[in-house]
Amino acid sequence: PPHLPPLIFLYLLFIYILLNAAPLKSQAYFNKTAYLPCPFANPQNISRSELVIFWQDQEKLVLYELYLGKEKLDSVDAKYLHRTSFDEENSALQLDNVQIKDQGSYDCFIQRKTPRGLVLLHKIDSELLVLANFSEPEILQVSNSTGNSGINLTCSSTQGYPKPMKMYFWLKTQNSTTEYDSVMQISQDNVTELYTVSISLSLPFLDGVNNATIFCVLKTQPMKILIFSQPLPIGKAASQGDLFRFMLTICKRKKKKPGLSYEGDE
Structure with missing residues (x-):
């Protein structure tokens, strides 16, 4: 079979690394706040007004979406509405009032809007563990x-x-x-x-x-x-x-x- 062009090979390798990277681990306490990280170096210094950033849970329900620099609440599932916000300084999603049922895996996507459509720049998987302190025996x-x-x-x-x-x-x-x-x-x-x-x-x-x-x-x-x-x-x-x-x-x-x-x- 013919060899792949170098740019296409590097792109496919990049997608493979994204899809197979080990998930980030995070912990939160019951009824407190969780932070789901999505670190992005942004070497090209792309403006937020060109990016679509959103998080999904393991059922593909959207927790939060920042569409071209503005919150897009109509994309957020009802179970997460008014519980999530974007911590821009730490590049993480803030999930309030954490419940045991929130434990599980989450995906963060960062896409760039171009004349040809949305291009995936970054994807991070994270695992959230929820803890609750037992009372004194x-x-x-x-x-x-x-x-x-x-x-x-x-x-x-x-x-x-x-x-x-x-x-x-x-x-x-x-x-x-x-x-x-x-x-x-x-x-x-x-x-x-x-x-x-x-x-x-x-x-x-x-x-x-x-x-x-x-x-x-x-x-x-x-x-x-x-x-x-x-x-x-x-x-x-x-x-x-x-x-x-x-x-x-x-x-x-x-x-x-x-x-x-x-x-x-x-």
Whole structure:
């Protein structure tokens, strides 16, 4: 077959690179603002009045269009109307009031209007990950209906995304620490798509143990952050006064107060 002219070959190579470039990654928090990047060097210093810039989601719905320097609202899908704007300084689309359903892939297109029609100059794919902080885990002591000697505990955390990696109880004494694994019970809100998780534990009374406390720990993803509950005193040192002060602290705590946290090693 005949060889392609150099200019056509370079153009086809450019289109191939555009279509196969790895997508840019971005993150945003639930109900906050996301930024979908579309970096464009513009080496020819082309005026905005000659460009058509727009973003599409994975269903090919238009989020925003800047047509020859002016916003074109009639192209924007109703689900994105009045939620998007162009951050010209950072060459990114600003998407407000982010919801879990906004997570996914997006495409940015930059075209130049010429006498022969629109010419594609630039295309960027991006992946948006939406996160929501789980509330501080809360330990509750439940009544013992089995008649066994010991204490029954539950722990729950709400309004988070994505699903956490793990949830467990962590018992700390003067001489040791013990981790009690438990199967997470997970539910998801039909509207917000946020998760609520809980676990339970039956623990025998700790005879002869002083200064023991138990925590509930939630390990989130993707950043593997550990969120600790307030400590619950148990064992001989856990007098009724200690338990009363613990419950009083729980009652006074604000909802979703951030707990102790650090990045896990795993």
